Amino acid sequence: MALVEVDKYRNMVLVGHGGSGKTTLAEALLFKAGMTTRQGSVPDRSSILDATDEEQEKLSSLDSALCYLTHKGLHVNLVVTPGDMSFCGPAVAALAAAECAVLVISASAGIQVNTRKMFERSRDYGLAIWVVVNHIDAPNVDLPGLLGQIQEQFGPACVPLTLPTKGAKAVVDCFAHESGEADFLSVADAHTKLIDAIVSADEALMEKYLGGELNPDEARQAAGRAVATRELIPVFFSSARAGIGITEFLDNAATFCPSPLTGKRRVMGDGEESVEIEPKAEGPFIGQVFKIRSDPKTHIKYVSIRGYTGRLTSDQTLRSTSEPKGVRPGQILRTFGLEQRDEEAGVAGDIFSLAKLDLSIGDVVYTQKAGPIAMPSFPKPMYSFALVSKSRGDEDKIGVALKRFAEEDPCFRTDRPATGELVIRGMGDTQLRTYLTRMAKSYKLEVETKPPRIPYRETVTNRVDNVEYTHKKQTGGAGQYGKIVINLVPATRGEGYEFVDKIFGGAIDQSFRPSVDKGVRAQMAEGVLAGYPVVDVKVELIDGKTHPVDSKDIAFQIAGRGAFKEAFGKGKPVLLEPIVQIEVTCPADKVGDIQGDLASRRGRPQGQDMLPGNMAIVRALVPLAEVADYNSRLSSITGGQGSYALEESHYEVVPGNVQQQIIEAAKREKAGENG
Ligand SMILES: Nc1nc2c(ncn2[C@@H]2O[C@H](COP(=O)(O)OP(=O)(O)OP(=O)(O)O)[C@@H](O)[C@H]2O)c(=O)[nH]1
Ligand SMILES: [Mg+2]
Numbered sequence: 001m002a003l004v005e006v007d008k009y010r011n012m013v014l015v016g017h018g019g020s021g022k023t024t025l026a027e028a029l030l031f032k033a034g035m036t037t038r039q040g041s042v043p044d045r046s047s048i049l050d051a052t053d054e055e056q057e058k059l060s061s062l063d064s065a066l067c068y069l070t071h072k073g074l075h076v077n078l079v080v081t082p083g084d085m086s087f088c089g090p091a092v093a094a095l096a097a098a099e100c101a102v103l104v105i106s107a108s109a110g111i112q113v114n115t116r117k118m119f120e121r122s123r124d125y126g127l128a129i130w131v132v133v134n135h136i137d138a139p140n141v142d143l144p145g146l147l148g149q150i151q152e153q154f155g156p157a158c159v160p161l162t163l164p165t166k167g168a169k170a171v172v173d174c175f176a177h178e179s180g181e182a183d184f185l186s187v188a189d190a191h192t193k194l195i196d197a198i199v200s201a202d203e204a205l206m207e208k209y210l211g212g213e214l215n216p217d218e219a220r221q222a223a224g225r226a227v228a229t230r231e232l233i234p235v236f237f238s239s240a241r242a243g244i245g246i247t248e249f250l251d252n253a254a255t256f257c258p259s260p261l262t263g264k265r266r267v268m269g270d271g272e273e274s275v276e277i278e279p280k281a282e283g284p285f286i287g288q289v290f291k292i293r294s295d296p297k298t299h300i301k302y303v304s305i306r307g308y309t310g311r312l313t314s315d316q317t318l319r320s321t322s323e324p325k326g327v328r329p330g331q332i333l334r335t336f337g338l339e340q341r342d343e344e345a346g347v348a349g350d351i352f353s354l355a356k357l358d359l360s361i362g363d364v365v366y367t368q369k370a371g372p373i374a375m376p377s378f379p380k381p382m383y384s385f386a387l388v389s390k391s392r393g394d395e396d397k398i399g400v401a402l403k404r405f406a407e408e409d410p411c412f413r414t415d416r417p418a419t420g421e422l423v424i425r426g427m428g429d430t431q432l433r434t435y436l437t438r439m440a441k442s443y444k445l446e447v448e449t450k451p452p453r454i455p456y457r458e459t460v461t462n463r464v465d466n467v468e469y470t471h472k473k474q475t476g477g478a479g480q481y482g483k484i485v486i487n488l489v490p491a492t493r494g495e496g497y498e499f500v501d502k503i504f505g506g507a508i509d510q511s512f513r514p515s516v517d518k519g520v521r522a523q524m525a526e527g528v529l530a531g532y533p534v535v536d537v538k539v540e541l542i543d544g545k546t547h548p549v550d551s552k553d554i555a556f557q558i559a560g561r562g563a564f565k566e567a568f569g570k571g572k573p574v575l576l577e578p579i580v581q582i583e584v585t586c587p588a589d590k591v592g593d594i595q596g597d598l599a600s601r602r603g604r605p606q607g608q609d610m611l612p613g614n615m616a617i618v619r620a621l622v623p624l625a626e627v628a629d630y631n632s633r634l635s636s637i638t639g640g641q642g643s644y645a646l647e648e649s650h651y652e653v654v655p656g657n658v659q660q661q662i663i664e665a666a667k668r669e670k671a672g673e674n675g
Contacts, residue, residue, distance in 0.1 A: 003075075006279050007259045009349035010076045011306070012130075013094045015122060016104035017112035018083030021134040023049050023061055025104060025240040026080045032246045033069035033076075035336075039243070048337035049080050052296055054434065062434060063408070064090040064291055066304060066335040066351065071250045077351045079291075085114055085643075086431030088379060089411030092121055093361050095376045096290040097306040097351055099228070099263025100128040107133050107141040111149055113641055116613065119154055125376040126264045128227045128257065130234055131158060132249070136168045137239040143168070144184045150235060153613050159193045160185065161234035161256065162248045171237050171245040175223075175252070194232070195219055201226035220255050228258035260349030266308050268364070269371040277308045277373075279348045284368035285310035285318075287346065288375075289359050292408045295338075296442060304335060304353045305346060305365060312346040312367060318357075320365045321372060329354050361410050378410045382646055383428050383631055386421040386453065387436075390446040398422070401443045405435045418533060419453040428631065454625045455578060456532040456662065457651060460571030464488045466542070467570070469563035471555050479550030482559040484508065484516055485543035488567035491536040493576075493651065497524060498538045508544040512556040516541055519560025528568045529575060530666035539564065575659045576651040578624040581606070584634065586642040588616045593637050601626035602655075621649060 014022040023042050026049055031039035040047035045056045049065040061082040068077045079098060081091035095101065101122035105115055122129055131150055136143060143164060151158045162171040163182035172180045174190035181187070199209040202222045208214045226232040234256050238245030258264075260279040267274050268286070277286060291304035312318065317326040333340040333353040346352040359365065362375045389395055402414040402424060412435065413425045426432045432449075439445050465487045473480040491498065499517040508516075517539075524534040544559075582603070584594050591608060595618060598605070603622035610616050627646065634642045654662065 003343075003345060003347055003350070004073070006281050006347075006349040007261050008074050009260055010074055010100070010253050010257045011079075011098040011260070011349070011351060012076065012100045012102050012253075012257060013079040013081060013098040013122075013127075014102045014104060015081050015091060015095075015118040016083055017106070017109065017114040017118075018060060020083060020104040020106040020109065020112075020115070021238075021240045022080050022083060022102075022104045023047055023065075025102075025132065025134060025238065025246075026065075026067060026078050028238075028240045028243055028246045029076075029078065029250060030067060030069055032243065032250060033071050035067070035069045041241075048339075051338045054438065060084065062087055063293065064094045065337060066291070066353075067337055068334065068351075069250075072254065074254055075350070076250075076253055079351070083114055084428075084430055085117070086426065086428035086434075087409070088114075088117070088427055089409040090291065091118070092376050092378050093290050093410055095122060095125045095127060096288055096362075097304070098127060099258045099260060100130060102130045102132055104132045104134050105146070105150070106138075107135040107143060107146055108138040109135075110146055111153055113643070116153065117643075121376055123230065128263060129154075129230060130227075130236065130257070132236045132238055134238050134240050136164050136237050137242050137244065143237065147185075147235065154233060157197065157231055158233045158235050159197055160190045160237070161194065161252060162236050162245055163187060163190060164237045168237075168239070169244065171248055173248045173251070175255070194223075194234075197232035198223050198226045201229055201231040223255045224258045224262040227256050228263045232256075260308075266373050268373050273371075280309050281311065281348055283310045284366065285312040285316070285346065285348075286364065286366045286370045287312070288373055289320075289361055289363045289365060290375075292359070292361055294404055294408065296438075299442075300355055301357070302333070302335070302340065302353045302355055303357055303359045304351060307346050307348050307350050307352065308373075309348045310367065311348070313344070316367050318354075318365055318367060319370075320359055320363045321370070322360060322363050323358065327357060330356065360407060379427065380645060381411050381413055381425040381427055382644070383432065384423050384425040384452050385432055385449040386419075386423050386451065387447040387449060388422075390448060394445055395422070397443065398439070398445050398447065401439045401445060402435075405438070417452070418455045421452060423452045451628055454628070456530065456654070457576040458527050458529045458532050458534045458568075458573060459536045459576060460488060460490050460568055460573050461653075462570075462572040463490065464567045464571045467563050467567040469559050469566060470545075471559040471562060473555075474550055479547070480552065480555040480558070481547035481550035482512065482515075482552075482555035483545040484541060484556065484559045484563050486516075486563045486567060487540040487542060488564070488571050489538040489540065490571070491538050493536055495536050497521070497535070500538060500540045502540045502542045503544070507546075508541070508556070509546045509551065512546065512551060512553065513541060515553045515556035516544075516560035516563075519557035519562075520564045522557070523561040523564045528565055529573050530663045531670065532575065532666075534568070535576070539567075575654040575662055577654045579621050579649045579652050580624045580627065580646045581649045582620050582622050582627060582630075582644055582646055584618045584620075584642060584644045585611070585615060586618065586634075586638050588614045590638050590642070591616050591618055594618045594634075594642070595620075597633065597637060598622055623652075623654075 027040040079094040179188045287305040287307040318329040319326040334343045470483040603620040606619040
């Protein structure tokens with residue numbers, strides 16, 4: 001594969017809702033450009049992009065896929081992303097590779113949740129956007145109606161660059177032609193609107209245009225800039241499956257898709273220190289990792305990099321923001337579906353892959369010097385499971401497998417919260433189940449899942465004085481003796497634990513007082529009411545007694561535990577629960593239902609806002625325990641049109657009746673463990 005000049009690269013990321021036809025469109029483009037000998041099909045399992053066993057089973061993309069084509073002197077890199085929101089981690093990361101996001105919409109399904117989300121993410125990251133209305137061959141589609149909705153939702157900059165003609169059996173290019181037949185709207189009108197949009201983005205051109213002196217070549221040259229600034233969002237029509245509108249898509253890439261020179265420039269560093277990277281073919285290399293994939297069979301890890309400037313060859317030293325010492329990059333590869341092809345260099349404006357390097361998504365890689373470069377912002381994973389290994393001793397291996405998945409997917413995380421469980425977090429059920437199935441298949445590690453425990457805490461509300469406790473074991477063998485007297489005092493929320501030594505004189509030997517503290521801490525970690533850690537209490541050690549022979553560290557630790565437990569029981573103990581700030585985005589007509597549902601979950605309203613496109617945001621404070629299953633609830637209220645985000649807020653006392661249920665549940669669980 002020959003490398004080309006920087007301005008001959010086009011980097012497109014295909015985004016949109018699941019099933020809109022992103023993979024099929026890419027297959028059609030590859031076939032039309034002669035990169036494949038037949039057009040791969042997702043339902044026939046012949047797609048080179050949805051090529052893993054899992055994807056062929058699900059008939060849907062589960063990760064971003066890379067391929068490329070050449071067309072009339074251009075080298076076009078395509079990154080095809082999964083449309084399921086569960087896999088938006090790799091989809092959002094892929095934006096970092098491109099100048100242009102191609103937003104694919106199914107004409108039969110219309111604008112869907114992820115259509116809107118990916119539009120916003122691409123825009124916020126600063127990419128040019130193309131809209132492709134696919135499935136135009138499907139029965140009963142309302143193409144003029146859909147075009148109207150697209151313009152309403154995404155703005156008047158959306159202008160058709162092609163229009164269906166001959167009963168959607170073909171499309172007509174409205175830039176190349178000043179007039180012609182279309183199934184709806186006028187080609188001449190669309191042509192004028194395209195020229196208008198292009199000249200409005202360029203003052204000098206506008207003057208010429210108004211003076212009637214605009215030459216078509218000048219308009220052609222300025223088109224890429226107008227698209228780069230989203231003053232023009234060209235709309236295409238296609239049937240990817242039937243190969244309609246594909247040639248017109250390819251032919252317009254040179255003019256309407258910004259090149260690395262005319263498109264979004266990456267900025268290194270922050271604030272005043274920041275510098276814009278100039279895409280140059282020669283000189284020191286700077287790029288960024290946007291994709292990581294372990295080959296399912298060989299387990300070889302491939303990292304895919306977008307080159308922003310310079311040139312990288314195998315013999316250079318490649319450094320990265322997380323590994324500044326540097327490594328040899330090894331063979332430079334060009335990824336085509338699951339295939340890796342050899343390439344001579346990694347250059348500015350291009351996409352390439354490297355094998356077996358310890359890099360992460362977002363890492364900036366360079367040969368001389370570089371700073372951080374912002375990635376698109378990732379949504380926070382909100383959906384979680386706790387995992388229980390089916391066979392003991394597998395825990396370490398499970399940790400290794402989960403770490404791999406987390407590397408490949410920025411919206412997948414694993415952690416061990418205060419409850420001690422192993423928890424995985426992600427965007428949704430499909431994603432987490434896919435990783436667990438993959439773990440079972442590729443790593444032979446089986447786990448059971450359960451909802452994660454809510455990290456409750458325990459504390460007291462009343463002060464308790466003079467609690468006396470004696471630990472005594474003086475029959476047979478070495479004896480144990482420790483007697484203490486403590487006060488237990490509630491502290492302010494968030495103050496934590498304090499141990500105060502209030503002993504005057506030598507009632508307890510100095511050396512044993514820390515042992516009491518240690519015992520109290522141990523009991524606090526285990527909890528008293530329902531097995532949750534105790535917080536916000538002060539323990540005062542006021543008196544006690546030492547035995548000359550039998551007193552020892554362990555005896556005073558046990559006394560500390562015992563005295564604390566007894567005092568805690570007398571101090572009107574309560575459970576504290578985490579309260580979260582929830583922000584629900586939903587269609588405006590569902591606001592009432594959402595508010596009602598949140599109120600029934602002990603939620604407290606915090607206001608609402610209207611959003612463009614008939615959407616609204618509802619905010620509330622709600623106990624975390626009440627929104628553990630909120631994913632499915634929201635989806636059923638909004639028909640899949642809603643989304644939500646949670647943020648930790650504070651802890652509050654659990655109401656009495658709820659507290660009783662939690663304590664009972666903890667008792668049952670304990671009995672289950674022991675029995
Ligand atoms: N009739 C018709 N069917 C199409 C067209 N494009 C794609 N399809 C079919 O629609 C289904 C979904 O297409 P995909 O290409 O897998 O869609 P996708 O956007 O990649 O979906 P995800 O990977 O799940 O996000 C497949 O069965 C395709 O064969 C089209 O233009 N017309
Ligand atoms: Mg797909």
